[in-house]
Amino acid sequence: MDGDKSVWAMENNAFVRDREEDVVYCPMGQVLSLKSVKKDGRRRYMNKHACRVCERRCFSSSNSNPWKEIDFSPRVDVKMMKAMD
Numbered sequence: 001m002d003g004d005k006s007v008w009a010m011e012n013n014a015f016v017r018d019r020e021e022d023v024v025y026c027p028m029g030q031v032l033s034l035k036s037v038k039k040d041g042r043r044r045y046m047n048k049h050a051c052r053v054c055e056r057r058c059f060s061s062s063n064s065n066p067w068k069e070i071d072f073s074p075r076v077d078v079k080m081m082k083a084m085d
Contacts, residue, residue, distance in 0.1 A: 006031075010025075015078070015080075017043075017072050017077045028058070041073065042071040
């Protein structure tokens with residue numbers, strides 16, 4: 001993937017991980033920071049403030065939290081945004 005990852009994320013409606021910076025860019029171009037690393041190696045990213053003020057709402061309406069938490073396994077760098085419920 002060439003170029004700016006935040007722009008690519010917005011243009012492709014995807015969550016894109018930047019391994020060098022250890023962040024994820026959401027479909028709105030916001031930065032999600034590392035929250036935790038699971039025992040199986042998955043890395044969980046989130047940005048509570050950005051999600052709370054975002055008009056797009058990239059998370060399920062059934063989610064009890066008003067923000068998106070997204071996990072990336074060691075081999076995955078791009079996750080396409082799923083259709084909303």
